[in-house]
Amino acid sequence: MTQFQKAIEKVLKAHKQMEWFQTGQDFYLRLDQPNYDRLVIERHGETIIVGHYFEQNGDLMSDPEVELHYPDWTPVAITQLLIGRREKFIEREGQTLVDRNFHRQVAPFLAMWGRNIDAQGWATRATRTSSRWSEE
DSSP: OOHHHHHHHHHHHHTTOHHHHHHOSEEEEEEEOTTSOEEEEEEETTEEEEEEEEEETTEEEEEEEEEEETTTTEEEEEEETTTEEEESEEEETTEEEEOTTHHHHHHHHHHHHHHHHHHTTTTTTOEEEEEEEEOO
């Protein structure tokens, strides 16, 4: 289990959402905390999306946002405002290519982000502002 997964699962457990996250096909949790961009944790089938979101000129922006495969929590895409979106699987000329460096280059950032989520107190100080799940 990675540092990032541990941090997110700690948040889910603290806000009593772990069961819904694991059993629902569609899951959404929004957490707010003063002085931080909101944290959103989603799961849609085999896709987990975790991101911090803020408003800029009336638009909702994510920075950062990561997409992972469920249940193994393997990162498949990451978006950072100044860097852009990077994906593990790339479609080119009808073929799917795999970026073999993706995981090695993204893992340190996710570990740091997981440590920050813990240090910022998302499990203990954040307020759940919205959550929903469905079995369908």
